[in-house]
Amino acid sequence: MNPYIPHTDDEVEEMLSKIGVKSLDDLFSPLPQEKRVKKMGLPESLDEFSVFSNLRKLAYKNADAQRYSYFMGGGIYNHVIPSAVHQIVSRGDFYTAYTPYQAEVSQGSLQTMFEFQTMICEITGMGISNASMYDGAEATAEAALMAARFSKKYKVLIADTLHPEYLQTVKTYASGPEVKVEIVEHDETGTLSLNDLRNKIDEETAAVIVQYPNFFGVVEDLKAIREVSKDILMIVAVNPISLGVLETPGAFGTDIVTGDGQPLGIPMNFGGPSFGIFAIRDDRRLVRTMPGRIIGETVDVKGKRGFVMTLQAREQHIRREKATSNICSNHALGTLYAATYLSLVGPQGLKEIGENNLAKSHYLLEKLEKTGHFKRKFSGEFFNEFVVETDLNIFKLKRKLLKNNIIGPIDLGMFGGTKNKLRKLLSKNDLLFCTTEANTAEDIERLLSVVEAM
Amino acid sequence: MNPYIPHTDDEVEEMLSKIGVKSLDDLFSPLPQEKRVKKMGLPESLDEFSVFSNLRKLAYKNADAQRYSYFMGGGIYNHVIPSAVHQIVSRGDFYTAYTPYQAEVSQGSLQTMFEFQTMICEITGMGISNASMYDGAEATAEAALMAARFSKKYKVLIADTLHPEYLQTVKTYASGPEVKVEIVEHDETGTLSLNDLRNKIDEETAAVIVQYPNFFGVVEDLKAIREVSKDILMIVAVNPISLGVLETPGAFGTDIVTGDGQPLGIPMNFGGPSFGIFAIRDDRRLVRTMPGRIIGETVDVKGKRGFVMTLQAREQHIRREKATSNICSNHALGTLYAATYLSLVGPQGLKEIGENNLAKSHYLLEKLEKTGHFKRKFSGEFFNEFVVETDLNIFKLKRKLLKNNIIGPIDLGMFGGTKNKLRKLLSKNDLLFCTTEANTAEDIERLLSVVEAM
Amino acid sequence: MELIFEISKEGRRGFIPPKMDVKPYKIESKYTRKNAPKLPEVTEGDVVRHYTNLSRLNYAVDTGFYPLGSCTMKYNPKLNERVASLSGFSEIHPYQDSKTVQGALKLMYDLGESLKKITGMDAMTLQPAAGAHGEYTGIAIMRQYHRSRKDFDRNEMIVPDSAHGTNPASSAMNGFKVIVVESDDRGMVDVDELKKVIGPNTAGMMLTNPNTLGIFEENILEISKIIHDAGGLMYYDGANLNAIMGQVRPGDMGFDVVHLNLHKTFSTPHGMGGPGAGPVGVKKFLEDFLPVPTIDKKKDKYVLDFSHKKTIGRVRSFYGNFTVLVKAYAYILTMGEEGIKHASEMAVLNANYLRTEISKILKVPHNNICMHEFVATTLPLEEKGIKALDFVKRMLDYGIHPPTVYFPLIVHEDIMVEPTETESKDTLDRFVEIVKKIYDEANEDPKILKEAPHTTPVGRLDDTRAARYPVLRWKEE
Amino acid sequence: MELIFEISKEGRRGFIPPKMDVKPYKIESKYTRKNAPKLPEVTEGDVVRHYTNLSRLNYAVDTGFYPLGSCTMKYNPKLNERVASLSGFSEIHPYQDSKTVQGALKLMYDLGESLKKITGMDAMTLQPAAGAHGEYTGIAIMRQYHRSRKDFDRNEMIVPDSAHGTNPASSAMNGFKVIVVESDDRGMVDVDELKKVIGPNTAGMMLTNPNTLGIFEENILEISKIIHDAGGLMYYDGANLNAIMGQVRPGDMGFDVVHLNLHKTFSTPHGMGGPGAGPVGVKKFLEDFLPVPTIDKKKDKYVLDFSHKKTIGRVRSFYGNFTVLVKAYAYILTMGEEGIKHASEMAVLNANYLRTEISKILKVPHNNICMHEFVATTLPLEEKGIKALDFVKRMLDYGIHPPTVYFPLIVHEDIMVEPTETESKDTLDRFVEIVKKIYDEANEDPKILKEAPHTTPVGRLDDTRAARYPVLRWKEE
Numbered sequence A, B: 001m002n003p004y005i006p007h008t009d010d011e012v013e014e015m016l017s018k019i020g021v022k023s024l025d026d027l028f029s030p031l032p033q034e035k036r037v038k039k040m041g042l043p044e045s046l047d048e049f050s051v052f053s054n055l056r057k058l059a060y061k062n063a064d065a066q067r068y069s070y071f072m073g074g075g076i077y078n079h080v081i082p083s084a085v086h087q088i089v090s091r092g093d094f095y096t097a098y099t100p101y102q103a104e105v106s107q108g109s110l111q112t113m114f115e116f117q118t119m120i121c122e123i124t125g126m127g128i129s130n131a132s133m134y135d136g137a138e139a140t141a142e143a144a145l146m147a148a149r150f151s152k153k154y155k156v157l158i159a160d161t162l163h164p165e166y167l168q169t170v171k172t173y174a175s176g177p178e179v180k181v182e183i184v185e186h187d188e189t190g191t192l193s194l195n196d197l198r199n200k201i202d203e204e205t206a207a208v209i210v211q212y213p214n215f216f217g218v219v220e221d222l223k224a225i226r227e228v229s230k231d232i233l234m235i236v237a238v239n240p241i242s243l244g245v246l247e248t249p250g251a252f253g254t255d256i257v258t259g260d261g262q263p264l265g266i267p268m269n270f271g272g273p274s275f276g277i278f279a280i281r282d283d284r285r286l287v288r289t290m291p292g293r294i295i296g297e298t299v300d301v302k303g304k305r306g307f308v309m310t311l312q313a314r315e316q317h318i319r320r321e322k323a324t325s326n327i328c329s330n331h332a333l334g335t336l337y338a339a340t341y342l343s344l345v346g347p348q349g350l351k352e353i354g355e356n357n358l359a360k361s362h363y364l365l366e367k368l369e370k371t372g373h374f375k376r377k378f379s380g381e382f383f384n385e386f387v388v389e390t391d392l393n394i395f396k397l398k399r400k401l402l403k404n405n406i407i408g409p410i411d412l413g414m415f416g417g418t419k420n421k422l423r424k425l426l427s428k429n430d431l432l433f434c435t436t437e438a439n440t441a442e443d444i445e446r447l448l449s450v451v452e453a454m
Numbered sequence C, D: 001m002e003l004i005f006e007i008s009k010e011g012r013r014g015f016i017p018p019k020m021d022v023k024p025y026k027i028e029s030k031y032t033r034k035n036a037p038k039l040p041e042v043t044e045g046d047v048v049r050h051y052t053n054l055s056r057l058n059y060a061v062d063t064g065f066y067p068l069g070s071c072t073m074k075y076n077p078k079l080n081e082r083v084a085s086l087s088g089f090s091e092i093h094p095y096q097d098s099k100t101v102q103g104a105l106k107l108m109y110d111l112g113e114s115l116k117k118i119t120g121m122d123a124m125t126l127q128p129a130a131g132a133h134g135e136y137t138g139i140a141i142m143r144q145y146h147r148s149r150k151d152f153d154r155n156e157m158i159v160p161d162s163a164h165g166t167n168p169a170s171s172a173m174n175g176f177k178v179i180v181v182e183s184d185d186r187g188m189v190d191v192d193e194l195k196k197v198i199g200p201n202t203a204g205m206m207l208t209n210p211n212t213l214g215i216f217e218e219n220i221l222e223i224s225k226i227i228h229d230a231g232g233l234m235y236y237d238g239a240n241l242n243a244i245m246g247q248v249r250p251g252d253m254g255f256d257v258v259h260l261n262l263h264k265t266f267s268t269p270h271g272m273g274g275p276g277a278g279p280v281g282v283k284k285f286l287e288d289f290l291p292v293p294t295i296d297k298k299k300d301k302y303v304l305d306f307s308h309k310k311t312i313g314r315v316r317s318f319y320g321n322f323t324v325l326v327k328a329y330a331y332i333l334t335m336g337e338e339g340i341k342h343a344s345e346m347a348v349l350n351a352n353y354l355r356t357e358i359s360k361i362l363k364v365p366h367n368n369i370c371m372h373e374f375v376a377t378t379l380p381l382e383e384k385g386i387k388a389l390d391f392v393k394r395m396l397d398y399g400i401h402p403p404t405v406y407f408p409l410i411v412h413e414d415i416m417v418e419p420t421e422t423e424s425k426d427t428l429d430r431f432v433e434i435v436k437k438i439y440d441e442a443n444e445d446p447k448i449l450k451e452a453p454h455t456t457p458v459g460r461l462d463d464t465r466a467a468r469y470p471v472l473r474w475k476e477e
């Protein structure tokens, strides 16, 4: 017997006879019998404790943030997550619910997502948010497609300071509808070169995509970029946590904000799941080309407030091949993480966390520079990560750090197999350090003492 | 500001003025001002992550069952707990509820406890169960008092094979109402000596208390004991897991069953909390002298089934000094653990678990004896623990085992500071080994290879 | 809802235990179970659904305001649950070598130290499993103290008439005769009455301060003196410590023994009726009577200390409800010196604010400054046929958990309200509004109260039937 | 219920972040945020209470039967949640050195191997985040395949009219023109129609089998051949794999690319709309087109492999929804070869049993052996003014989640029921009973359906108003 399947033998018999077939196999008679599977070759079923032990063993083979200090960012960040977040998201009432098609018995999900949309608008300074995309990369790619669709132009400019995996994703997505992708270079500050941008905008250009702060940790000058890019859409991929201290992209007239929601209360999860942020200016025309589920307020038959999925005429289940995106399941549970996280930290907490991240990274950079082994690579202002060049042997450094229970920094020279792009931008001695409020001063001292001992 | 206290300064002002006092201090004017506390000397408040880190550090200093194999029993057992148990008991809807005084909004708690009572009756073979005591020791002590009260006799006989801490607890509880405690000795089988029992029963005797299986792991012969103790109450402290394979105490005419509920899905918790089992024969007179909360079925105004706390006329909040016990808060969450655990394992699971425990312990004993270093101490049948004498250096053995990530056995010679009683019973080379279904054959081999290498 | 037994079907499984991986053992048949227990046979999904749905029938601190007087149903921080479930705390065995549980022992030691500072006591046991268990332990210590001095005649325990039922019960269980002393018209112990009942038989007095009316016993120092002069000891029922922690300490007010309810004051959850934890603190001269073992620190090692010579023995197995202790410890670390103080201030502020506002609607017999709770009465509504129970049952329809009723026994038709510090003014205001609404209903349409609640999963239940024809377990039809 | 913003009060805190323990840094003011976001200011207790109460307004697999056709809302085992939250899985960073994440990589590798065995495919990517994302990826692979062969004219994707909306949408996003092929009167792809639309522009065909009517496409081998002969590729939408896993494999039926919905077939929860995971399997000749990185095993080390030369690139960041993968992996280990087979058998048994019983009440257009789901219609009730929506909304009053309605688009007023294997006969019988009851109501008292639901937290909601006057965020009044 199986603990997930309730059927007793008697019941199976009874059901078969009601159906009017003799055996279970009869139910599969429409299948091409010559192709029936004999053996897939999976192992035998295991009891619960054996499965648990197996997986615990695998888990234990990984170095994790309960046992190691992380100085690693680059899109996924080790932040402190309030305990109440887990308590709430682990309620089966939430996580075993489906997409809220039946609004009357899904007000929990729907109101949560409506609150989430509001919070995303508040932190980004935008007017409309959807109820999540898959992740920051996919959201950014869909923003590029949306921009092309909206403006009916088929070129997008992308800052080379955008996260390389986001860039790759945009390129993949661009290749279907044959949107042209052009790269805008950065200058010595580590931000997008305004000159290059100005030169590359033409009448075919739908949008420019920048990241804020960018992959090097540097804060792009959105005001200046907006001035140069007045006639095209400006798409900004944000790190939402940075918006506790940084001015909102909305304040600079951004058209579309994307980003990865992981820093908002979601564990690192080896990179997924998190969720994609997708928010736009409050624009009726723009929203009609937006991808993803959107929750709206309405009333029930008695005039009581309630929430529903709305503006569905954009979506695949109605519009099919003409839909604004193929997205169906989104990452709704991520909105619950974010909504509970942001409710818990509040405006003051978000600010303090931002300030803490900011202070830690600058403190670490200062100390690293003092060791004489590290040189800051870009002069631009940064938030919680920064690039340095080092004269140390990177392999040795990383080995020593690991031995001292430290994970990070990211070795940009070796970065995720993205040979082409990054190698051109960076020397193989470039390191990307990251700090968050989860790094205590003590952690930093430990890191420094490893460096000093080299 | 504090994350648990909502008051803003403005609100405090407004509330004070409504009350009609000037300051918070005015509210404490009835206190003896000369005794007001200046400084308690507690540390300053900490943020959540710091508290978490502090406690994680402490937790990590303990060797736990996620990292070690346990061959240790003696009242607390390392069993496999189905994952669904945790999912359910960690619902705030359950664990942040109070004692169900308001039945209409506590049907979740009440029905759970009613189901629990039924399950306890089923596994013990008794007629009536209450909704939990504190633990096995306290439940047994209260059973002794109840027996005295019920029979109006003031001597209880206690098998010396009862868990020494239970014995100590009974003695403490007996000393208030001056109930006399007399010890019945065991024979070479490791069970209570029937002769000694027969000799010690007199007309002052209210009850005899035995444990099943007893502290040495040996299964008492309840049938024989019942025959000898016909005229007094028989109190049996059970290990509930053993009742998957062992005949119920109810089948032998036991009057009161007590025991510790920890094996029924509760983590070891360093010994607490678990809960106390308390069940009796289905007897109207007996139940009126029973301690603890009892849940009963009834109907609401419309005839719908519902559950309430009942037979409260026994309890302290009604009867005060004449109550059958002072117990108020019980260990209700333990009933939820047990109810979900027993629902999940079912009759078949309980049997298989029992058989597994039984087989493992006998396998281990056989293998230990084969090494030549261990000799079985008692000839009586046992369930999942047993006592052996060893010629090995116990300290060395334990050190080696620990190094191999093994916790256990219990060194009876050094047992919990209970110098007096146990030392007389046991030589200092006696070890109490325990196995459960959580010990894989592989764990046992590892233990044996340590022994063999000595 | 269906009982889990009613959805059972023979042969279903909800959990597959580890397979037998050694050779089976056959036990002698005289020992073997003949009939399998009729436990539910259901899938994991059945179990999860059943208990999830049951849980939704519950009111809880996590779902709403819970102003149960005498129960301090404050918010239970989630951090505490999280740390208590760390395997290094929850999956350790009490008989492990102490060197393998230094973290656990240190935590208990440190918690004891903190509780000593908070209560002003000299020594602590963390063993008792609940408040009443703490009382039992504390009173046993008092008894052993007198016995150790061969003072065998001290067989009377003085308990005010406002006391919680556990106080007389704990005294009686320890063999004491309970002497009830009445309250005066201010709701406090009548000192003159007290003087009349003390004497050479007086073993001591049990008191909670503030008392169960929420009133601080202003004569506490005098009372302590009277008892001590008579050779008795003072016992502090710490259930109401939330009112005064950080403000004044039992140990400084003349108490010799005190128990705390960690599941009240220190924010550990109540678990639908427990587990709690009821540590007991004593003055130095009583330390040797504490149950064994206590936790001691030897150089930088923590050890279990079994050496107390005059110990009352044990009141339970092992060392206490450890994971409950972990939660209380986390709470104290989070709150710190100032937070503990702030909590009692806000608790008292909330109670007084509610008292002020409620007294505009209902009668509040002792309408002066109260501590963490106060008592109102619906007695004036008796002419409408309304009892306190009717009044509070109606609150359920407004989504609020009723306050305590019919306790303390000395005020008739009483409603005892304890908001705690974790509730906001908004919540209190809504509560007042609801009380006002119900009060108006009582006057205009009493039937709606008599028949309340109307919107709960079940209506008012028949207690009498339950007690008269007890059905205490499910049986197959 | 109130919105969390509506209970906010300036100055309240719900969480205290770590204190600043290094010297603060002041960033240039041109970068700094000028106006703080209006996030809620509430206590931790407020947040817990708010979302706990919201959660109770939800229907979920953990609370009841969820027979949503096409969604496979089976029970989500708790073991899987538990292992996925182990810190060794949930608290690891994607850029850690591979030697520090061997456990994670091995898990992904092994999962990929298992999925290959289950689907009969040769290579797998675990990256896609959902079913539609898998479709996107798979279709992109097909596109790149044709492009790599310089077969630039293949710009048409054939999609049956019964297809899920994501199929045409995914095709379109990849730049394909969607060619719809109709179903015959048995509910299957009309092979003659198919032959008419294929040609040199055919890039491939997307199909789910069993299709969205729950009917197994009996001509599948012929269809595959037709497409392949025309130079096209076959895409398998694996959303319905629960019907056939262990019985027959897409790879053996001629499919070249397949995506799976782990959040359906492999019991990972749906999370009120995600995250899911949509791994894509391909035949050998397409392996080089998979997104990078894939997981490879070199001797006994597991590595990220970025070497695919013809890769479509990336479809997202990092490696996939890892913790979702962990759950699916645990599920496969628990079920094993036999369990996987047993699951599809019981799923199909349940569906046929329900079909048989429901067809006695409602019209079932294709009332032959179905697979894991079937479609009924309320069309005959139209004369009473009853639409499918009315019918299913009434189910809410009986505590059951409605089946899917108005999909697939080819049956009018349809109700698509998928019970899954984790539901018991008792539950199915109750469902039938309820359908019967509602059917009778429809005939006797249609108003009760039109106005349903009556017992839910809110009544039927005004969708039109929501779309016409969109209110997409809360604003202070």
Ligand SMILES: Cc1ncc(COP(=O)(O)O)c(C=O)c1O
Binding pocket: B327, B328, B329, B330, C070, C071, C130, C131, C132, C133, C164, C166, C208, C212, C237, C239, C240, C261, C276, C278
């Ligand atoms: C004043 C008072 N004393 C003692 C107790 C008993 O505490 P417990 O229920 O933990 O045994 C209570 C609990 O209600 C109480 O309010």
Ligand SMILES: Cc1ncc(COP(=O)(O)O)c(C=O)c1O
Binding pocket: A327, A328, A329, D070, D071, D130, D131, D132, D133, D164, D166, D208, D212, D237, D239, D240, D261, D276, D278
């Ligand atoms: C047949 C079919 N295909 C594809 C999908 C899309 O899957 P997802 O929602 O995970 O994107 C679904 C989901 O509803 C489906 O039923």
